[in-house]
Amino acid sequence: MSDRLRPRWHILVFLAPAVLVYTAVMIFPLFNTLRLSLFTEVEQERVFVGLQNFRTLFGDAIWSEQFWNALGNNFWFFFIHMVVQNPIGVILAAILSHPRLRFAHLYRSAIFIPTILSFVIVGFAWKLILSPIWGIAPSLLDAVGLKSLFAPWLGKEEYALTTLALISVWQFVGIPMMLIYAALLSIPEEILEAGECDGITGMSAFWKIKLPLILPSIGIISILTFVGNFNAFDLIYAAQGALAGPDFSTDILGTFLYRTFFGFQLQLGDPHMGSAIATAMFVIILIGVCIYLFGIQTRLRRYQF
Amino acid sequence: MNKARRNPLNTAAAHLILLTYTVIALFPVFVILINSFKTRKAIFREPLALPSAETFSTIGYETVFKQGDFFLYFQNSMIVTVCSLFFILLFGAMAAFALAEYRFRGNTLMGLYLALGIMIPIRIGTVAILEMMVATGLVNTLLALILVYTAQGLPLAVFILSEFMKQVSDDLKNAGRIDGLSEYTIFFRLVLPLVRPAMATVAVFNMIPIWNDLWFPLILAPAEATKTLTLGSQVFIGQFVTDWNAVLSALSMAILPVLILYVIFSRQLIRGITSGAVK
Amino acid sequence: MTALKLSNVCKSFGKTEVLRNIDLEVDEGEFVVFVGPSGCGKSTLLRVIAGLEDATEGSVEIGGEMVNQVPPAKRGIAMVFQSYALYPHLTVEGNMALGLKQEGQPRAVIEERVAKASHMLSLEDYLKRRPSELSGGQRQRVAIGRAIVREPKLFLFDEPLSNLDAALRMKTRIEIASLHKALDASMIYVTHDQTEAMTLADKIVVLRDGAVEQIGAPMELYNNPANRFVAGFLGAPSMNFLPAETLGGAAGHTIGIRPENLRIAEDGQISGTVAHVERLGGDTHLLVRTPAGDEVTVRIFGQSQIQRDAEVTLAYDPAEAYVFDADGARV
Amino acid sequence: MTALKLSNVCKSFGKTEVLRNIDLEVDEGEFVVFVGPSGCGKSTLLRVIAGLEDATEGSVEIGGEMVNQVPPAKRGIAMVFQSYALYPHLTVEGNMALGLKQEGQPRAVIEERVAKASHMLSLEDYLKRRPSELSGGQRQRVAIGRAIVREPKLFLFDEPLSNLDAALRMKTRIEIASLHKALDASMIYVTHDQTEAMTLADKIVVLRDGAVEQIGAPMELYNNPANRFVAGFLGAPSMNFLPAETLGGAAGHTIGIRPENLRIAEDGQISGTVAHVERLGGDTHLLVRTPAGDEVTVRIFGQSQIQRDAEVTLAYDPAEAYVFDADGARV
Amino acid sequence: QDVTLTIESWRNDDLTLWQDQIIPAFEAANPGIKVNFTPSAPAEYNAVLNSKLDAGSAGDLITCRPFDASLALFEDGKLADLSDLEAMASFSDVAKSAWQTDDGSATFCVPMASVIHGFIYNKEAFEEVGVEPPATVDEFYAVLDKLKEDGSYIPMAMGTNDQWEAATMGYQNIGPTYWKGEEGRLALIAGEQKLTDEPWVAPYREIAKWKDYLGDGFEAQTYPDSQNLFTLGRAAIYPAGSWEISGFNAQADFEMGAFPPPVVSAGDTCYISDHTDIAIGLNAASPNAEAAKTFLNWVGSEEFAQIYANALPGFFSLSSHDVAMEDPLAQEFVSWRGKCEPTIRSTYQILSRGTPNLENETWNASAQVIKGAESPEDAGQRLQDGLASWYEPQQ
Numbered sequence A: 001m002s003d004r005l006r007p008r009w010h011i012l013v014f015l016a017p018a019v020l021v022y023t024a025v026m027i028f029p030l031f032n033t034l035r036l037s038l039f040t041e042v043e044q045e046r047v048f049v050g051l052q053n054f055r056t057l058f059g060d061a062i063w064s065e066q067f068w069n070a071l072g073n074n075f076w077f078f079f080i081h082m083v084v085q086n087p088i089g090v091i092l093a094a095i096l097s098h099p100r101l102r103f104a105h106l107y108r109s110a111i112f113i114p115t116i117l118s119f120v121i122v123g124f125a126w127k128l129i130l131s132p133i134w135g136i137a138p139s140l141l142d143a144v145g146l147k148s149l150f151a152p153w154l155g156k157e158e159y160a161l162t163t164l165a166l167i168s169v170w171q172f173v174g175i176p177m178m179l180i181y182a183a184l185l186s187i188p189e190e191i192l193e194a195g196e197c198d199g200i201t202g203m204s205a206f207w208k209i210k211l212p213l214i215l216p217s218i219g220i221i222s223i224l225t226f227v228g229n230f231n232a233f234d235l236i237y238a239a240q241g242a243l244a245g246p247d248f249s250t251d252i253l254g255t256f257l258y259r260t261f262f263g264f265q266l267q268l269g270d271p272h273m274g275s276a277i278a279t280a281m282f283v284i285i286l287i288g289v290c291i292y293l294f295g296i297q298t299r300l301r302r303y304q305f
Numbered sequence B: 001m002n003k004a005r006r007n008p009l010n011t012a013a014a015h016l017i018l019l020t021y022t023v024i025a026l027f028p029v030f031v032i033l034i035n036s037f038k039t040r041k042a043i044f045r046e047p048l049a050l051p052s053a054e055t056f057s058t059i060g061y062e063t064v065f066k067q068g069d070f071f072l073y074f075q076n077s078m079i080v081t082v083c084s085l086f087f088i089l090l091f092g093a094m095a096a097f098a099l100a101e102y103r104f105r106g107n108t109l110m111g112l113y114l115a116l117g118i119m120i121p122i123r124i125g126t127v128a129i130l131e132m133m134v135a136t137g138l139v140n141t142l143l144a145l146i147l148v149y150t151a152q153g154l155p156l157a158v159f160i161l162s163e164f165m166k167q168v169s170d171d172l173k174n175a176g177r178i179d180g181l182s183e184y185t186i187f188f189r190l191v192l193p194l195v196r197p198a199m200a201t202v203a204v205f206n207m208i209p210i211w212n213d214l215w216f217p218l219i220l221a222p223a224e225a226t227k228t229l230t231l232g233s234q235v236f237i238g239q240f241v242t243d244w245n246a247v248l249s250a251l252s253m254a255i256l257p258v259l260i261l262y263v264i265f266s267r268q269l270i271r272g273i274t275s276g277a278v279k
Numbered sequence C, D: 001m002t003a004l005k006l007s008n009v010c011k012s013f014g015k016t017e018v019l020r021n022i023d024l025e026v027d028e029g030e031f032v033v034f035v036g037p038s039g040c041g042k043s044t045l046l047r048v049i050a051g052l053e054d055a056t057e058g059s060v061e062i063g064g065e066m067v068n069q070v071p072p073a074k075r076g077i078a079m080v081f082q083s084y085a086l087y088p089h090l091t092v093e094g095n096m097a098l099g100l101k102q103e104g105q106p107r108a109v110i111e112e113r114v115a116k117a118s119h120m121l122s123l124e125d126y127l128k129r130r131p132s133e134l135s136g137g138q139r140q141r142v143a144i145g146r147a148i149v150r151e152p153k154l155f156l157f158d159e160p161l162s163n164l165d166a167a168l169r170m171k172t173r174i175e176i177a178s179l180h181k182a183l184d185a186s187m188i189y190v191t192h193d194q195t196e197a198m199t200l201a202d203k204i205v206v207l208r209d210g211a212v213e214q215i216g217a218p219m220e221l222y223n224n225p226a227n228r229f230v231a232g233f234l235g236a237p238s239m240n241f242l243p244a245e246t247l248g249g250a251a252g253h254t255i256g257i258r259p260e261n262l263r264i265a266e267d268g269q270i271s272g273t274v275a276h277v278e279r280l281g282g283d284t285h286l287l288v289r290t291p292a293g294d295e296v297t298v299r300i301f302g303q304s305q306i307q308r309d310a311e312v313t314l315a316y317d318p319a320e321a322y323v324f325d326a327d328g329a330r331v
Numbered sequence E: 001q002d003v004t005l006t007i008e009s010w011r012n013d014d015l016t017l018w019q020d021q022i023i024p025a026f027e028a029a030n031p032g033i034k035v036n037f038t039p040s041a042p043a044e045y046n047a048v049l050n051s052k053l054d055a056g057s058a059g060d061l062i063t064c065r066p067f068d069a070s071l072a073l074f075e076d077g078k079l080a081d082l083s084d085l086e087a088m089a090s091f092s093d094v095a096k097s098a099w100q101t102d103d104g105s106a107t108f109c110v111p112m113a114s115v116i117h118g119f120i121y122n123k124e125a126f127e128e129v130g131v132e133p134p135a136t137v138d139e140f141y142a143v144l145d146k147l148k149e150d151g152s153y154i155p156m157a158m159g160t161n162d163q164w165e166a167a168t169m170g171y172q173n174i175g176p177t178y179w180k181g182e183e184g185r186l187a188l189i190a191g192e193q194k195l196t197d198e199p200w201v202a203p204y205r206e207i208a209k210w211k212d213y214l215g216d217g218f219e220a221q222t223y224p225d226s227q228n229l230f231t232l233g234r235a236a237i238y239p240a241g242s243w244e245i246s247g248f249n250a251q252a253d254f255e256m257g258a259f260p261p262p263v264v265s266a267g268d269t270c271y272i273s274d275h276t277d278i279a280i281g282l283n284a285a286s287p288n289a290e291a292a293k294t295f296l297n298w299v300g301s302e303e304f305a306q307i308y309a310n311a312l313p314g315f316f317s318l319s320s321h322d323v324a325m326e327d328p329l330a331q332e333f334v335s336w337r338g339k340c341e342p343t344i345r346s347t348y349q350i351l352s353r354g355t356p357n358l359e360n361e362t363w364n365a366s367a368q369v370i371k372g373a374e375s376p377e378d379a380g381q382r383l384q385d386g387l388a389s390w391y392e393p394q395q
């Protein structure tokens, strides 16, 4: 569409409701909170300290160690999602979107069910299944002769994070699946038919026709995964508690933030340090999103159907 | 339908993959469901066993129905979820349309601004939100929850919908413009119907956290009259002793409504809405 | 050998019957043109042949083999879609090359064939563009190019030249004809253009409402239409139909006279007033209204100076007239 | 009054110049046809007029008012898109009615106009279908219907009949002509069909590579082409061009003779062998190859019995021949 | 006109108790005051409460966590000073200490209950295997060895997945015996002892030995898992807090007994953790302060103590009223008050005010030590370093 110079009130009208609600109920409170990162509390008084909190966060060994540990864990968490969740989601969507597949909606709903479960249930169910005591996983593995592979995964530092990431993958695969599915649906049938006549079917139809056409959606799920993972919190909290055991091996930025901001057990909430962590997280995510928005999204070609 | 294009081998493989994954997806859910019908002892003695005559128990469900007005909670959850989704979809789609369709100064910045919300957990803004709700007298009303969820859902909605709206053929919108349709009509009559799959997707994505949210109901509307289902079920999670029967029952029941909503929305995932539009 | 054999092919979309009992044989190397009114089922028939739609009934054989269960990719066909169906994410070049790449053709062959096709279709300047940056006619040519580079044994063309200008259309038509000869492939071609149908076809199939009306060589159909529909459908402007009575024929019958077979003459059988004159440059069409209220089109070679409202008498050679009965069948 | 005035309109897509300095005036109630080779910029020009593309330079005036800044919805136009651009989620009826609903027309009016248009386009049976359930030609008719129900002052048609069969095309052409008269609207019409161009136009605009080559009444252009391009573009089959020398003219010049102006005659100026015969039924085209290797098309009225490889001599009336200089300009 | 008081609490567990017993009893005695008990999930309680207090939407009565969490609220002016409340007279200074300013000048919550640590055991299992409840550490391990040898029971039900079990039921349970209860605790606060000192490292050394007696995969065993292991009769000993009593009574179908943390050598003074755990205070911003005080006074009454302690065996009244309890297990626990020195958990007062948080660190260290991932000495060193980093007396 062309640029026109005359005033375009409709743009304002389209944007206004969202911007108003969002600014008032979301941005304002959030930034009001982030502002706290520049303050600290001394003798029940709020004092402006500039970047002191950040200096503590990155300079103080105790804080920075936790922060980098959480950040590193977070990247691993994200990595697992990227290499496991999204490909599985895309594969499932690709299979499901096959126009003549029977029971597709049944499969689709079934696969989506984990996504609608609450974290309490997910945490409970998986702890029960993986529990070395109640024996679902051990006996299942036993049944296929792999009992020796069993370990109390959630309790071992080396496995816990990966296990949780995989549980999270299990839970959220529905999201990339549905998004990609929606994107695949919008590819005009005729283009695929033309491909079929050209001998491009099955896998090659996916790689050569569908994939390029859904790339923007893949971009979206990547960035959503990124944002979602760096904000993740509930699952770990439900499964491992706010201390993200064992020995902080499952601590990610979300749990670190929560613990600091709201406090935990005897640890009192510290909104100031908490905000500093939130700000740091925000900056990390913002950088990621900007890389996506300006570096990738603008380069992705979109096709109109 | 079309026999010629169905490859039995591929079809079998597809079904195999899907079945496998369905089993993986449903197994834990199955575990929860069967256990919600067992006595506590049976849950932990043999978590995998089906409820048998002696282990069968609906004690969990009974507890749930005894404790609190679950139908009211259910209704509250429903109202909050549906209203929030409505506003998220409406406002989100409008903003997404503005971003996807018009080139104006600050377009990308506006997009970024609207995405900021997904980068910080909204929980940390709780106090300010709560203060605002207290000031406006909205505490313990469902409206407070609806407002928060709407704001919370908007960034994602705008993000996803604008991407999908960019795919709607310009010629189609232009045909509308030439037909004299106003930009509003183009949005409501042409673009919205054509991004139905995306709208459904966004609805489903937002529905889940709203439905399952515990935090804001706890803080903004913990009153008995405004309790949501998730909050209501939380009663059974104690400090030291968790009534797993009741938790499993309550949460199993809470799956149903979302599942129904999901099915309703996913009916909008229709193929070929745009086919036949342009040559 | 038969390249394609359709036996009793029927197709319905839900309750809408679109194809009815189509029987057709196409010999190897034959060029068959489908013509018929808009919506009569031509495209659907092509899609059934391609395997994109299942026939509700009947069988499709390609190269002597029953292919009802064979997927399109394995039928050895190439198709130009009426709506083009270009790959939006690929350049013109990519659109043409994709099928070849899939076949695993060596790069040199691909490049050569793409170059040849794009030369033939005057697309050389656009090879790096994507479909959205092309004009309607250019897109259509890409669709043709995509089909012809594959050099299969059976081509299906669905109105491939409809958006091209006359000169290009002629050029492309000739190219297709020579391609047909060079590859010795069978071609099935849907068109609304009389010239294309008459000049390209070995055999024309006239369809109407999903059923075959007549099959035959072009001039055979032109000169010996089986019924009034075929007679009226071929030829532009189309045949004039007059009640036989007004010309001394049997009641209920209709007499058909082609516009070019009518001459302005002193002693003509038909008289009337010129209601409208269409000057096409090379031809002039007169619309003559008889006193009985019938309208007759007369085609005059070259530029006639005759004016509207002139009183004229039209003559025709009864040998060149066709007689149809009340049901439209040729008598 | 002028319905439309384009002054010095230019349009580029990035570096590609698509329209160059187009000047054009369309009077109220005038029927203007754009013709030109595929990709010459016809659609782009329509889109600039409609306001869907901004002219890179120049101004567009509609009804005496400069509209460069006016959105398409306010320009009082209706357009048939070359790609149809139907609303895929609406039925045929909905597609046609949407614009009227938006105007706030009463239901009765909407229903009446939709009924009229769908009758005119033979779409009555399809009113409840969605575009995806229609044939190509039916979709095209819906696109036409959507434009005409609105009855605006200025119509823009982009190859509106390209996918219709000859009979329907003629019928629709006549309907459009009478609509034009009834509404007294201005129409701008893009077509590749010579018959449409010649019969519908008050004025034909010949475009080439984004620039106007010639503007004039149909027969004026046919008989007085300004240059070789226009001469060759109008008329099917197109004009023969022979080096003037071979016919005794000036060196470097070209002589153009229309195929219908060549006769087979004993004492013709050109002799050659029949290389190819195209029998169209109403006409016969001969491709004659001269000893010098030039190819000449001859159009013969009716069905000629002449065969391939016959030796023929062709005569023409020098008064009917055109002479062009080396640059293609008419001499 | 009726006043409605709302109570904020983390005790979901007690919901029915409040609804069916406590509130009716209060309302009957105090017409015109309605009480509404609105617990939230324990894990969210602090965060939710703080948010509500900050925004001014919290209930009138606030259930108080011990020590710093409540102290901070008081210092922020969120909790009213209740020093002058009549009911305070019914509580000893020790009972009140968890809800007082550091200098003891102001009390802001009415104490409700404390919990006692010890070990609960399966009497039937003990009989089966032929062991007696141990009194000394050596006996304790002998019992464990015997159980392990026998093999039909997991000797001890404890997991490290949730971490706090290891710290609370392990370290804080047996620890007082080594650091001599209050003596050691106060010395630590005063900076006279260090966490690297033997009394503080020794308990780690002990729990490190427990590893061998825990069930398979205890690393992933959660707190509910442990409870279930024990109540389903699969484990013989359960390092416990008295709060488990009511749940265990309901769930276990075997007889249970309890023994206090074993002493090092026979005849040594025994120490128990009798931890002040729960109290109730007044929201300073409550518009119904008068009614709320009426309620708080009632909380200090004998009637309340009676109802509460019997409805929730294992939560022992802190008031000086003489409360008769019917539950034998609860009686067993409370009987240790008579023969052992009570103390509270070492990390609760003052020491968990800074970062790193000593309590959280202790959770982590206990779990690590049990798993064998960290040596007791290293753990002590780490905690000491952490504490010293912000706590002046330790620097």
Ligand SMILES: Nc1ncnc2c1ncn2[C@@H]1O[C@H](COP(=O)(O)OP(=O)(O)OP(=O)(O)O)[C@@H](O)[C@H]1O
Residues within 6 Å of the ligand: C132, C133, C134, C135, C136, C137, C138, C163, D013, D016, D018, D036, D037, D038, D039, D040, D041, D042, D043, D044, D045, D082
């Ligand atoms: N978005 C674009 N980017 C670059 N070039 C373009 C774009 N759109 C059109 N063009 C080019 O502009 C020229 C004119 O296009 P236009 O569609 O106006 O042609 P046309 O005269 O309508 O042709 P046709 O008869 O084939 O429809 C074409 O050569 C086309 O390739």
Ligand SMILES: Nc1ncnc2c1ncn2[C@@H]1O[C@H](COP(=O)(O)OP(=O)(O)OP(=O)(O)O)[C@@H](O)[C@H]1O
Residues within 6 Å of the ligand: C013, C016, C018, C036, C037, C038, C039, C040, C041, C042, C043, C044, C045, C082, D126, D132, D133, D134, D135, D136, D137, D138, D163
């Ligand atoms: N999906 C469908 N559902 C119902 N009817 C359909 C569907 N697709 C096509 N039709 C109908 O089938 C008939 C034949 O369509 P087809 O596309 O084969 O016509 P066609 O001969 O190619 O016409 P055209 O020359 O206009 O392209 C048309 O009347 C059309 O309306």
Ligand SMILES: [Mg+2]
Residues within 6 Å of the ligand: C042, C043, C044, C082, C158, D135, D136, D137
């Ligand atoms: Mg068709």
Ligand SMILES: [Mg+2]
Residues within 6 Å of the ligand: C135, C136, C137, D042, D043, D044, D082, D158
């Ligand atoms: Mg065009």
